[in-house]
Amino acid sequence: MQKQNISEFNFEQCQKCAICTTVCPVLANNELYPGPKQAGPDGERYRMKNPVFYDEMLKFCLNCKRCEVACPSGVKVGDMIQNAKLTLGKRSHVLRDTMLASTDFVGPLASAFAPVANLALGMKPVKAVLDATIGVSKHRTMPKYSSQTFESWFKKNKQSEQDAYKNHISYYHGCYANFNFPQLGKDFVAVLNALGYGVHLLDKEECCGVAMISAGMLKQVRKKAQHNVDIMKTAVEAGRKIVTVSTSCTMTLRDEYPHLLEIDNSAVRDSIVLVEKFLYQVISKGDVKLVWKPDYKAKAAYHAPCHQERLGLGNFTIELLRMIPGLELTLLDSHCCGMAGTYGFKKENYETSQKVGKELFDGIKAVNPDFVACECETCKWQIEMSTGYAVKNPVSILAEALDLEATAAANK
Numbered sequence: 001m002q003k004q005n006i007s008e009f010n011f012e013q014c015q016k017c018a019i020c021t022t023v024c025p026v027l028a029n030n031e032l033y034p035g036p037k038q039a040g041p042d043g044e045r046y047r048m049k050n051p052v053f054y055d056e057m058l059k060f061c062l063n064c065k066r067c068e069v070a071c072p073s074g075v076k077v078g079d080m081i082q083n084a085k086l087t088l089g090k091r092s093h094v095l096r097d098t099m100l101a102s103t104d105f106v107g108p109l110a111s112a113f114a115p116v117a118n119l120a121l122g123m124k125p126v127k128a129v130l131d132a133t134i135g136v137s138k139h140r141t142m143p144k145y146s147s148q149t150f151e152s153w154f155k156k157n158k159q160s161e162q163d164a165y166k167n168h169i170s171y172y173h174g175c176y177a178n179f180n181f182p183q184l185g186k187d188f189v190a191v192l193n194a195l196g197y198g199v200h201l202l203d204k205e206e207c208c209g210v211a212m213i214s215a216g217m218l219k220q221v222r223k224k225a226q227h228n229v230d231i232m233k234t235a236v237e238a239g240r241k242i243v244t245v246s247t248s249c250t251m252t253l254r255d256e257y258p259h260l261l262e263i264d265n266s267a268v269r270d271s272i273v274l275v276e277k278f279l280y281q282v283i284s285k286g287d288v289k290l291v292w293k294p295d296y297k298a299k300a301a302y303h304a305p306c307h308q309e310r311l312g313l314g315n316f317t318i319e320l321l322r323m324i325p326g327l328e329l330t331l332l333d334s335h336c337c338g339m340a341g342t343y344g345f346k347k348e349n350y351e352t353s354q355k356v357g358k359e360l361f362d363g364i365k366a367v368n369p370d371f372v373a374c375e376c377e378t379c380k381w382q383i384e385m386s387t388g389y390a391v392k393n394p395v396s397i398l399a400e401a402l403d404l405e406a407t408a409a410a411n412k
Helices: 019-023 036-049 056-060 066-070 077-088 094-101 103-112 114-121 124-133 150-157 159-164 174-180 182-194 210-215 218-237 247-260 275-284 306-311 314-322 350-367 377-387 394-401 404-410
Strands: 167-172 197-201 241-244 272-274 298-302 327-331 371-373
Touching: 019 036, 019 066, 036 056, 036 077, 056 077, 066 077, 066 306, 077 210, 077 247, 094 210, 103 114, 103 174, 114 124, 150 159, 150 174, 150 182, 150 197, 159 197, 167 182, 167 218, 174 182, 174 377, 182 197, 182 394, 182 404, 210 218, 210 247, 218 241, 218 247, 241 247, 241 275, 247 272, 247 306, 272 275, 275 314, 275 394, 298 314, 298 350, 298 394, 306 314, 314 327, 314 394, 350 377
Parallel strands: 167 197, 167 241, 241 272, 298 327, 298 371
Antiparallel strands: none
């Protein structure tokens, strides 16, 4: 029976306007990439007739979703391309992509030997070997690992205190806060506790799987996705919102699971909320009180990550940051940083990654802020490496600007 020419990604709604091509950061910087219109709706028509029409050059898509934000017809261009890569693409760098994507395996090992791992990954000879053997760019500054994970710190220092609070949320912390930068998790707990919310970890949380999706590890990521949905159901049944800190994790948990992995998350999707939106809503409703440090002064530039723009939640962060007395906030023009998770680590993508991010880098340097505010950890890696400016998650900025003890006392 011949397959009907109908796509779940609604390519039939494409008007051929080519607006998506005008906003694609890869098309402007890599002549090998066919662009979102050709790689998405145009190519989908042929791929559905015969998979032989799959173009391996789709591997250069960095899944920024800017094409979907721009599309006037709501065509899921990015999802269409990702699905084609997942189901038809070849894994030419299996070892590299598996290592970069398997954070639940690599993270604990790297954390256990963090001083050695950090030293080795920063050495030029080691980076040269990785470049020559598995294709991790020698020019890339590798993220550091923490000897103590966020989960171990929380269970040792904070877990026993959480039941005493009057309100409760579950925290999906993600791999970055757990293995690379536990201070973000600590800041999250400090702020939520000060506002009267007990923080609870999900039972054996696993990576959201965004890197595995990019690596084409379909079987493995589906297993993780189903596990995460199951443990989030338990939290939702207990009456808790699931609060997140990473835009890419949030988008993956909410949108990629059903769109790309065919994992039903309908029981939990509406309960998954990015922390900036959550905080803005409880503050604006008057449910909590804030006490700011009178001497806090800082100049920040806000970069909205691509996946934040796809989620449509950037205004919550902006308004939240504008509440902080003493914070001079500049909104940067909308540009992709070029990192896109594991994309910028790959040898064949490094030059494109840097070209894509150049306009953002130049914009930051023109503002010359004390730091850049951003919700995405991979944007942080790219910006800090390419500009030298520190990048802080808005939750950490709040933790610095609030008088946490006075705020906690006001919300008892």
